[in-house]
Amino acid sequence: MENEVDFMIHGYLKLNLFGNEVYLTTTHVCMFIVCMTLVIIGITVNRRMKQATFVPGVIQNIAEFYVEVLDGIVKSNMYRHWRKYANYILTIFMFILASNLSGIFGLRPPTADYGVTLPLALASFFLIQFNAFRTNGFGGYMKSLTEPIPLLFPINLISEFATPISLSLRLFGNIMGGTVMLALYYGLLPTLVKLGIPVFLHVYLDIFSGAIQTYVFCMLSMVFIADRLPE
């Protein structure tokens, strides 16, 4: 049987920026496609909502459903200041969901690249630390790191930094594991079993796993941010 396992990792174009060699890879192309799709959806929904009717049509219904359901989730996790963070949470929810589901349409998901999930986790990390500093001040933050016993200061410090690492690695590992398994399936088996059976693999690995990982990412970001807000 043929042995062409294709992980779809190619470098397309070699640029030369500031003296370093940078490649334009599959991740850039797929992320461009996903972002263009989201921009087109955004412009369409914007135009449709300007003539919003009381009895909604299809696009207005879906947009209102999305915003209402996710606003409810943000409100139930962040109790009072939910309005300030609802924009951020809904945006990254939509981006990560679209990225994870793009595996069904033949793209390599952009979140299967650690260089995409790490900045997302660092953005949440920045929000968490900013809120911690703003609520307590610098001295109060240092004091909260020595909270139960001053001997636990290094462990508390490490657990602060473990948050973005675990957020990014969870998303990266799940999606990348899915792409590796599907690439092995499509690369190593004869053509007969590739015709109807991979549907179940795609449903589990792309749709189910992708949706759960977006929900977990956003839920954990909300819980960690709400932990540091003033009561």
Added chain:
Amino acid sequence: MGNITDQGLILACSAIGAGLAMIAGIGPGIGQGHAAGHGAAAVGRNPGAKGDITSTMLLGQAVAETTGLYGLVIALILLFANPLIGKL
């Protein structure tokens, strides 16, 4: 032994290491199955709260899967992007 080059030895031990790293998959398997059992018992006790119980259980299981994923990431790095090859 025969002619085992240095490069071959590094590659062989990387392959063994990748297999050993996947032993970390035992933990999430046991923990998540245990949590699913508790979730099923909770639904049996309170069938009206099935949606809340299901989403809480899925959230907890996705967080508990993280350490198994750390093992998978190490195994994938050793197989496909091995940093130890050029170091000799």
